[in-house]
Amino acid sequence: MSEVRKNSITGEWVIFAANRHNKPYHFKRNQQLQENNAMGCPFCPGHEQETPLAVAALPQEANWEIRVFPNKYPALDEENGACSQADDFYEALDGTGIHRVVVDTPVHGQSPEAFSDDHLKTVFSVLQQQVVQVGQQEQIAYVQAFKNNGPMAGASVYHSHWQILGTPMVPLRQRKVEEYLLAAQAAGKTCPYCQMLAHEEEAKMRLVEETAHFVSFVPYASRFAYELWVLPRRHVWTIGQLEEAELLDLARLTKTLLKKVMALRPGLNYNICLEDSPKVQQRQLFHWHMEIIPRMGSLAGFEFGSDSFINHVLPEEAAKQLRQL
Ligand SMILES: [Zn+2]
Ligand SMILES: [Zn+2]
Known part of the structure; x- marks a missing residue:
């Protein structure tokens, strides 16, 4: 269950995503430990059952090079995002939104700078399609595609990926x-x-x-x-x-x-x-x-x-x- 609350004084929005507590963290204290270790990586080919069903896969699910699926630990829920503490004094929104993951390479440890030009172009095409598709949903006010590369940038899974987050509010x-x-x-x-x-x-x-x-x-x-x-x-x-x-x-x-x-x-x-x-x-x-x-x-x-x-x-x-x- 997620909810979105507004700081009525500064206008900042805060997304509360309690379910993300359970999210696994794939970086060890020493980042190197995880880097060469594809074992147990949920984003590697052959581990598709560890993620929600794909909403898109290129060229197809059986031999994908780019795979898009709902985030298993979404910041916002696609349904049931009702606010737990509705309050006349404060402003809140239901935490309804869309949170997807775009795995942009089947190769564990490969980063975008090592992709071929054509492959990275296809990745941008997929991000384009996803941003358009998510933005078409009525409850979505804003869509951001973003990439966290490495633990210092907020990534919890080492395997290269992007995220698409469609929010019910326009951020500050x-x-x-x-x-x-x-x-x-x-x-x-x-x-x-x-x-x-x-x-x-x-x-x-x-x-x-x-x-x-x-x-x-x-x-x-x-x-x-x-x-x-x-x-x-x-x-x-x-x-x-x-x-x-x-x-x-x-x-x-x-x-x-x-x-x-x-x-x-x-x-x-x-x-x-x-x-x-x-x-x-x-x-x-x-x-x-x-x-x-x-x-x-x-x-x-x-x-x-x-x-x-x-x-x-x-x-x-x-x-x-x-x-x-
Ligand atoms: Zn992997
Ligand atoms: Zn301009």
């Missing part, structure tokens, strides 16, 4: 962006992301890679050291709008960027977030993008207490290093 970060985009529109401005892309291309010092369809840079006010944003040149507001040529370009660029990130420090963990637009009235104001977040340090008291971040590497210096790698 997306709500704040919406407010800004609406104000920019009211002031007669064009898309702030399109403007930022053009500005970074001209300024050059925070640029890392440019391709036919995408521009990647270290954002001016990066929260994390070596954080990377990847923006499509075309103004699209959901991954569902990306075309074949763009998905292939995105796959190639992602591999290049992940290799650079991995070269910063061996075995570095990272998160990837696909920032889709929430299902709000003016959804088309959003500009879809991808964020890659290397996990060099951990969040600490000041970050928790203030939602402000301390970053030890200036974006211009981070971009220079990433360009040279």
Whole structure:
């Protein structure tokens, strides 16, 4: 049973997923222990019965290379997410949502930077289909596809995978962006992301890679050291709008960027977030993008207490290093 409660003062939403207590944790204190050990991995071929039934498998279930199934320990329930403590004073939502796992390779220990271009492109196509499909459900207000690579990035299973989480609420970060985009529109401005892309291309010092369809840079006010944003040149507001040529370009660029990130420090963990637009009235104001977040340090008291971040590497210096790698 899950439920979603709102902090009425800050506007932050919290998902309560009590069933995730039982989730197995596959990393030992020493990460190396698990790395070469595919024994008992529920995401390896031959262990399909240890996960819920697949909702999609490519090319097919018998010899899958990409397999999508409901999360066995979902943060949100597809049914029965009723709030346990309904209260007139506070705001809460039923914890109804969709939480899926996308295993993106049958090979235990293989990471996306080692995939072929075509395979990673197919992975992005599957993520695209899943985000669109989950977003079509009436109870879903927002869908994020994300990847936790390694225990420092929040992964509990070593085998490479992504997650798709469809939530009944628009999270606070997306709500704040919406407010800004609406104000920019009211002031007669064009898309702030399109403007930022053009500005970074001209300024050059925070640029890392440019391709036919995408521009990647270290954002001016990066929260994390070596954080990377990847923006499509075309103004699209959901991954569902990306075309074949763009998905292939995105796959190639992602591999290049992940290799650079991995070269910063061996075995570095990272998160990837696909920032889709929430299902709000003016959804088309959003500009879809991808964020890659290397996990060099951990969040600490000041970050928790203030939602402000301390970053030890200036974006211009981070971009220079990433360009040279
Ligand atoms: Zn495995
Ligand atoms: Zn734009």
